[in-house]
Amino acid sequence: MIKFIESIGYRTLSFFQEAGAVFIMVWRVFKYLSEVWRNRSLVFQQMLEIGVRSLPLVIFVGVFAGAVASVQTAYQLEGYISFNYLGAATSIAIFIELGPVLTALVAAGRVSASIAAEIGTMKVTEQIDALEALAIDPLRYLAMPRILSGFIMVPILTIFADFVGLLGAYFVAYLNLGLSPEIFFGSVKEFFTIMNVMSGLIKAFVFGGVTAIIGCHVGFGTEGGAEGVGKSTIRAFVLSSALILLNDYLLSVLLF
Amino acid sequence: MIEIVNLKKSFDEKIVLRNVNLKVYDGEKLVIIGRSGCGKSVLLKNILNLMQPDRGYILVDQVPIKKVSQRDLFYLRKQFGFLFQGSALFDSMTVAENIALPLVEHTDLSPKEIKIQVAEKLEMVGLPGIENLKPSELSGGMKKRVALARAIIMNPKYVLYDEPTTGLDPIMAANIDHLINELNDRLNVTSIIVTHDMQSVSRIADRVVMLHMGMIMFEGSVEELHTTDNPIVYQFVHAKMDGPIQPKPLKY
Numbered sequence: 421m422i423k424f425i426e427s428i429g430y431r432t433l434s435f436f437q438e439a440g441a442v443f444i445m446v447w448r449v450f451k452y453l454s455e456v457w458r459n460r461s462l463v464f465q466q467m468l469e470i471g472v473r474s475l476p477l478v479i480f481v482g483v484f485a486g487a488v489a490s491v492q493t494a495y496q497l498e499g500y501i502s503f504n505y506l507g508a509a510t511s512i513a514i515f516i517e518l519g520p521v522l523t524a525l526v527a528a529g530r531v532s533a534s535i536a537a538e539i540g541t542m543k544v545t546e547q548i549d550a551l552e553a554l555a556i557d558p559l560r561y562l563a564m565p566r567i568l569s570g571f572i573m574v575p576i577l578t579i580f581a582d583f584v585g586l587l588g589a590y591f592v593a594y595l596n597l598g599l600s601p602e603i604f605f606g607s608v609k610e611f612f613t614i615m616n617v618m619s620g621l622i623k624a625f626v627f628g629g630v631t632a633i634i635g636c637h638v639g640f641g642t643e644g645g646a647e648g649v650g651k652s653t654i655r656a657f658v659l660s661s662a663l664i665l666l667n668d669y670l671l672s673v674l675l676f
Numbered sequence: 677m678i679e680i681v682n683l684k685k686s687f688d689e690k691i692v693l694r695n696v697n698l699k700v701y702d703g704e705k706l707v708i709i710g711r712s713g714c715g716k717s718v719l720l721k722n723i724l725n726l727m728q729p730d731r732g733y734i735l736v737d738q739v740p741i742k743k744v745s746q747r748d749l750f751y752l753r754k755q756f757g758f759l760f761q762g763s764a765l766f767d768s769m770t771v772a773e774n775i776a777l778p779l780v781e782h783t784d785l786s787p788k789e790i791k792i793q794v795a796e797k798l799e800m801v802g803l804p805g806i807e808n809l810k811p812s813e814l815s816g817g818m819k820k821r822v823a824l825a826r827a828i829i830m831n832p833k834y835v836l837y838d839e840p841t842t843g844l845d846p847i848m849a850a851n852i853d854h855l856i857n858e859l860n861d862r863l864n865v866t867s868i869i870v871t872h873d874m875q876s877v878s879r880i881a882d883r884v885v886m887l888h889m890g891m892i893m894f895e896g897s898v899e900e901l902h903t904t905d906n907p908i909v910y911q912f913v914h915a916k917m918d919g920p921i922q923p924k925p926l927k928y
Contacts, residue, residue: 552753
């Protein structure tokens with residue numbers, strides 16, 4: 421019994437210790453935001469890596485997510501509501517939920533894991549120590565550009581995902597139901613509010629930051645050779661995915 | 677001058693350094709020897725504050741490196757060059773970018789001036805013209821020499837070498853030792869070299885310190901190292917199997 425209580429205490433302490441370490445890292449990274457201009461090439465490099473190179477995957481996922489949303493919504497509307505509202509129902513689902521969450525989950529898989537693997541490998545091969553020894557703070561040189569790019573690029577990727585998702589949804593609606601673009605996009609336009617898109621982008625902003633922060637935190641905490649790097653990669657993906665879904669719920673409560 | 681005072685460092689239950697006291701004088705080449713895992717590399721990393729001691733402190737030119745702000749710590753670190761055991765070159769960068777990084781980060785030199793300095797240092801370590809290669813295209817000895825070029829690019833006052841000749845063939849090891857001597861003479865740096873290569877010790881050391889079980893077991897010149905009657909030092913220096921040092925690492 422005592423051992424059980426001890427293990428709960430130990431896990432609780434570990435949790436708060438880790439959460440504290442993440443907040444301290446984020447605070448120290450934010451202090452370097454004043455040096456963004458000096459480090460602009462590093463930031464652009466990461467924006468390219470996190471944003472531009474994720475685009476094909478995000479487009480692929482976006483098109484199919486939109487297509488599936490269209491099929492599912494049509495199935496639910498059938499017999500109750502006119503298919504003329506299919507565009508509105510699908511687009512709201514894409515803007516609020518599917519666009520930001522699926523984009524962030526793709527980013528968690530591709531970006532968070534790759535950040536953790538890259539920084540983790542640097543840690544176990546003493547490259548992080550080498551940066552420190554050269555009087556270069558790894559938080560400025562490695563973490564700041566990645567975290568900033570995460571915050572900026574995931575919302576941009578989400579805009580792409582929203583757009584191609586809508587096209588995918590329309591394509592399926594046209595194939596299955598023969599809906600004309602006027603009807604489909606007319607209903608999208610009729611029920612369109614900027615708040616729906618903005619709330620999705622606010623979510624994407626938070627998810628993007630969380631993904632990059634977790635990738636950096638897990639990467640810097642990597643220990644023990646290749647096995648440690650592998651474990652960090654998995655941990656970064658699992659943690660960031662879980663935090664995306666948790667934040668999705670919290671933000672949905674806050675925003676709606 | 678670097679002064680190490682009552683330094684203690686442990687990892688969980690294992691005490692690696694216990695009350696180490698050592699002075700490193702300006703301009704000298706101090707060699708630290710000892711068995712693998714005896715805390716030599718840990719001592720080097722403590723000097724740069726890459727690891728923090730549990731007790732004790734280190735003074736670099738009278739400044740306690742553990743207690744300074746991050747800004748001052750980075751100022752102090754700029755006076756150091758550190759050659760890592762595994763070279764620790766940045767995989768994503770070319771040789772030239774690796775060597776130039778401290779100049780890009782800490783100076784206002786133009787790209788042209790940086791290029792000249794990089795070429796100069798590569799020439800110094802005997803590897804001219806390899807600026808555009810990636811670390812993955814280099815042999816172990818070349819990596820060490822590129823890492824050395826990076827370590828000395830800011831013309832540091834102190835250079836710390838963590839096993840500079842480990843894993844190299846004897847000729848390459850002799851080359852690296854020659855470089856260390858040359859750097860001391862040409863740039864007037866203070867060098868601390870961690871090694872267990874006894875041939876290197878003879879070639880480079882002004883003074884030798886032996887670490888054993890977390891403590892300094894011996895301190896003296898190379899001649900004294902070879903003539904000491906301390907059985908532990910004798911066994912280590914002459915690579916004897918029989919003696920007070922057990923083949924299996926002792927628990928301490």
